Amino acid sequence: MIYSDKVMDHFNNPRNVGVIEGADGVGEVGNISCGDIMKISIKVDDNDVIEDAKFQTLGCGAAIATSSIVTELIKGKKLEDAVKLSKQDVADELGGLPSAKMHCSVLATDGLKVAVDDYLAKQGREPISGEIKSADPNFDPHEEDDHHDKDDY
Numbered sequence: 001m002i003y004s005d006k007v008m009d010h011f012n013n014p015r016n017v018g019v020i021e022g023a024d025g026v027g028e029v030g031n032i033s034c035g036d037i038m039k040i041s042i043k044v045d046d047n048d049v050i051e052d053a054k055f056q057t058l059g060c061g062a063a064i065a066t067s068s069i070v071t072e073l074i075k076g077k078k079l080e081d082a083v084k085l086s087k088q089d090v091a092d093e094l095g096g097l098p099s100a101k102m103h104c105s106v107l108a109t110d111g112l113k114v115a116v117d118d119y120l121a122k123q124g125r126e127p128i129s130g131e132i133k134s135a136d137p138n139f140d141p142h143e144e145d146d147h148h149d150k151d152d153y
């Protein structure tokens with residue numbers, strides 16, 4: 001399996017690792033098929049702009065790299081724009097991901113959505129993230145990947 005230089009960089013030197021003390025929103029999601037877990041905390045300003053984001057990911061290299069780049073991509077973004085980040089956007093930003101690893105980026109994008117909705121709920125506001133598949137304990141992200149080779153795991 002070949003990873004881009006950017007994936008390897010974010011895997012070896014992940015950005016924004018940790019937990020924000022007093023975070024405004026927290027999201028945690030898991031991937032039942034591989035057992036990987038991602039937790040993200042965000043700080044949001046009065047204009048619904050994400051000021052800071054940190055993550056902890058217990059998972060594969062692609063999950064760590066995608067979590068890392070998502071925390072970079074969302075800083076300075078409005079909540080409504082941040083939750084639109086797709087797994088394809090994340091993969092493109094990393095210079096591509098092997099097809100068998102595309103589902104790993106769902107951890108980061110879904111974790112972010114949970115964190116955003118958590119922030120909004122604490123403010124008594126409606127959620128904006130729509131369906132969050134990873135929040136369903138029976139969701140298997142591998143079923144979304146059409147082409148993968150079992151040897152890639």
Ligand code: FES
Nearest residue numbers: 034036060063104
């Ligand atoms: S997220 Fe579990 S294999 Fe990548």
